[in-house]
Amino acid sequence: MATDSEKTRRRYDRIAPFFDGLEGVLEGLFFSRWRKNLWSQARGPDILEVGVGTGKNFPLYPENVRITAIDFSPKMLEQARKKRDRRSIEVDLEQMDVESLCYADNSFDTVIATFVFCSVPKPKKGLQELYRVCKPGGQVLLLEHVLSSNKIMAALMKLMKPLVQSLFGADITRQTVKNVQACPFQKVQQLPGSSDMIKLIRAVK
Template identity: 30%
Template sequence: MPKTPSQTSTAWHSPQWYQRFFAWAMATAAQGYETKMADRKRQLFSHLQGEVLELGPGAGPNLPYFKPEIHWLGLEPNPYMHPYLQQQADSLGLNIDVQTTTLADIAIPDNSKDVVLCTLVLCSVPDLESTVQDILRVLKPGGQFLFIEHVMAPAGSFLRRVQTGLCPLWQVIGDGCRLDRETGKVIESAGFAKVDYQTFEAPVPIAVVKPHIIGAATKAS
C-alpha cells in the first residue's frame, strides 16, 4: 500500500496531477483502514517523546497519537499532502514542522532523534537498505525506529508469486510502491541492537498488501 510519492530525488517521479490526486486519496479514502488500525497504532506510539522524525507522514493519519510536547519533524516529498497535514495538526493543537524533502536529501545530524517512525513508506523508497541505514544513523543511542509496513508473503506461497507478477504494474499505479519487499529482514540485518516485530494480515480488501509487519527496532545505547 503506497503512502507517499518518491522518497529520494532518484525515485519514482509522478506528474503534479497525480500527486494532487494521491494526496486527496490518502486524506479521504484511507479512513476505514485507519479506524481498524487504531488500536495497533495507539500501542505502538504510546511512549513517543522528545525529538521525533516521521518519514512520509502523508495526510497525517498518525498525528492523533502524538502528544503536544514532542518535537515533530515530518519529511513529506509530496507538497500537496502538506495542507492536509497542517489541517490535521491544527485540529489537534499540534505544532509541526514539515519539509518537502526525503531522508536521503536532507542533512539531519547523526544521533539526533529519539524516535524515527514510518507507516507504509518503506515500500516505495528506491533503496530500502540505504534508507534503513540512514534511520539508524540519525537515531540517538538507545533510540527507536517504529514501523508498520506491508511486505512480501512467505516464500513458496501462491500470494508471493502473485505479488512478484504484479509488482511492475503495481509500481506504476501505486506511485512507486513495491510488492516484493522483505522489509523485516532488511531491518533485522541493519545493525540495530534489538528488533521486535510481528506479522499480521491487515484490514484491507486487496490481498496483495495484506501481509503487514508492525514493530520497533532499538539502536544500541
Template identity: 40%
Template structure:
C-alpha cells in the same frame, strides 16, 4: 533527487487528494498503540497527509518529513488536531538534512513500500536516531506464505505504476542490510502487516 525518486514523488503528489481513504488500511487502534506512549524528539519519516498526527501525546516534539509537497499540504491541515508540537518539512528520506544522533524515536507507517532505495532510507534513519534511541514502525511487506507472496509479486508492477507502492518488499532483509536490529516483531495481518521495534545496533 534522482529520476526514480522524482517519478515516485509525482505519483504521490497525484494521489494526495485520495490518500486518506487509502490510508484507512492502518487501523486507528494500531496507530494509538504505536504512538501513544512515545516521548522526546520524534522524527516521522513519510508523514504523508498527517494521519498519525492526532495520535501523538502532548509531551513530544514531532518533525514530520515527506518528499511530496501535496501530501504535506494535507498534513498541515491536521496540525490543529494534535496536542504535540509539530514541524513539517519537505525532505527525501534517503537524504535527510539532519545531524547525526538527532532524534530519540523515529516513526514510519507504510512508508518503506515506496522509498525507491529502502536500504538507503534505513541507513539514514540509523544515522539520525540517537545510539540509545529506537525506531517504531507499522509496515506492510511480502507475505511469508508462498501462494500469497506469488500474488503480491504478480500485482506489484501495477501498484508501483499506479501509486508508487511496492507490495512485495522484503522489508526485514532491507532493515538488516542497513545495520538495524529488529527487537520486536508483531504480525497484525498474517505476515503482510507488522509492528516493528528496531534499534540502531
C-alpha cells in the same frame, strides 16, 4: 529522464487530494489499529516521523514531546499542513527525502514511519539514514506491509505489484524486516500485532 524518486514524488503529488479517501475503508478496518499500536511505543523528548503524508498519525502523537515530521511530496505536505492548522497540532513539518535527511547524527530518541518503506526507491539507503539520525539507545519504529512467506500469496502479490504501485505508489513485495536487520542495530524485533504480511518493527540503536 526522471529518477525513481521524482516518479514516486509525482505519483504521490497526484493522489494527495484523494489519498485519505482511497484508503478510508482499510484505514477504518485495519490500519488505524496498527498505527495506534506502533505509536504507543514512541518515546521522546525528540521524535521524527518519516513520511507524514496527509497527517493520518496526528491524533496519535504523544504529549509533551517535540515532533518533527517530513515528507518528500509537497502536495501531501500541503494536506498535512491544512490538517495541522485545523486541529492545532504541535508539529514541525518539513519537505525532505528519507534517503538524504538534513539532520545531524544522533538527533532523535524515536524515529517512526508507517507504511513508508514500500514506497522508498532505495529502502536500504533510507533505513541507514534512520539509523544515523537516531540517538544511541534510541529506537526506530516501523509499520510496514511485506512480501508474504506463503509461496502462493507471494506469487499473487508479485502479480498485483504493477497495479498497486501505479495506483498507490507502493511496492507490496518488499522484505523490510530483512532490510532492517542488515543495518547495524543492536536489536531488531517484531512487535505483538505483527502478521505474515503486516510487520510492526522495533529496532534499537
